[in-house]
Amino acid sequence: MPTTRLKTVWGEQLDDKPLQEYPRPQFVRNSYINLNGWWDYAITKNDTMPAVFDGRILVPFSPESILSGVGRQLKPRERLFYHTEFTLSRSFVRDVILLNFGAVDCICDVFVNEIKVCHHEGGYLPFTADITSAAKIDQPNSLVVKVIDYTDTRYYQCGKQSTHRGGMWYTPQSGIWQTVWLESVPTDYIKSLRITPVYDEGRVIVETDCTFDEPVTFILKEGDEEIAKVDGKGTVSLSFPDGRFKSWTPETPFLYDLVLISRRDKVTSYFAMRKFGCESVGRHKRLMLNNKPYFHNGLLDQGYWSDGLYTAPSDEALVADIALAKRLGFNMLRKHIKVEPARWYYHCDRLGMLVWQDMPSGGTKQNLLVTLALPYSGKSNVKDSRYGLFSRRQKISRDAFEKEYMEMIGTLYNCPCIAMWVPFNEGWGQFDANRIAALTKQIDGTRTVDHASGWHDQGGGDIHSMHVYFKATRLHKDKHNRVTCLTEFGGYSLPISGHIFNTEREYGYKKFDDIEQYNIAIADLYKHDVIDLVPEGLSAAVFAQLSDVEDEVNGLVTYDRKVLKVDETLMQTLNGQIRIGKEWI
Structure with a gap:
């Protein structure tokens, strides 16, 4: 079917070195070489x-994207090869050289100077290869990535990728769809950290994984001011003086800095003091933020770009989507069936935007009777232990999902903005949702869980999750x-001429x-189905x-992000009326 090449304003301004910003804002080290740019490629059999x-x-x-300069789809039986070269100066290298990938879809092998340094499966999460023994100093190094998808x-x-796209x-x-970069660390270095704010006690717990068995100095800062400091190994607690701190909310997104210093390594991070939960307030159970009822007023955000597909054309583009949602009066984005680069969550953290994080779906070909026909006929509670009906007959499929889901939670755990985990959507590859919800709570007890978004509710998780199209919403x-x-x-559609992908x-x-009728309909929908x-x-x-x-x-905005369809003042007015009033508590 014919499609139109649509570019965003950021894609139109793209240069030969895209996305140069430091890609890991919550684990910053003063060692960074960005490898984004023009590489060689070949698609083979x-x-x-x-x-x-x-x-x-x-x-x-x-x-497959316009901005790649290729515009060709990798077939399931094909191989995609990448090649580039990089040179490491002696002044850059410490003891260990790490090669980092933001994400590669879906299965890849990485070679440095013809030595295999890494194999990775899964297309949505970051991974690292230690290339110390394969790399050369002050000489060109060959880097090859082989991809199967x-x-x-x-x-x-x-996720929502399809070999037969449409609808x-x-x-x-x-292949590669997030930043590729190098860093060098000492033999004794800090590998990772896990940050847990304990809101009601006015403190933060920090857990570290290090390659050494020595104390680390942890410093909590507000701007240039040192708030708390402690030395320790493994897990430490830093308390705010007198338990007084600034809370994070979408309206006041205050972030504290965290500095970790060891004998040979230093890492900087940030966190926020906030608390998510559910409580009965008045006659109803409510979502809570910092021990107060808080309405999550959101947009479905799929993170697709007309010119970059999964990859935003620039950091400014990531910011623009979040800023637009805030300007319209929304306080939450449901990141739908995709995991974003770390910088997207960083911008949500600093700008003040709650995030509901979906797990990308998988499994074999969907059973449309289960995922569409039955739910729309009112039968939406099929037991998800019937694995074959939900495209999860193979144990290897279920195990792969569970492994990646746990890794996603671990990767994003520190992000202040994330309020909700959403493992399954509309029965797509769903299985054992109650068990998965309970496991989620074991791994992360600080957030809420929508165990089965839309339908095939198994009775678990924290929320009764409804998808309502084609009819008025009724609460039970x-x-x-x-x-x-x-x-x-x-799901109200309005095509804008000149900005349509499929004409x-x-x-x-x-x-x-x-x-005009589109905006009238949105106002009516929000009044009756939300307000x-x-x-x-x-x-x-x-x-x-x-x-x-x-x-x-x-x-609400076109695929190329050039035309806002909804009236901005109208949307702000509608969202301004969405609140949990004291008279209802």
């Missing part, structure tokens, strides 16, 4: 390193005494051709969606 490459690709954009033809997590399923993307008392949340609604077919749940239902116990709402994505033209 076998595992043999090609003698001649097909051309050049702009890393970290996947070959089965997309939706096997059980691996692929609510999108162009697949493959949840027999499991959970918080009631409208986790998807809307022959559009996708949405209610279609409009007139922008009027807050006194009845509604505690969160997620409008679909922030931006258009390919055939879907139901975003």
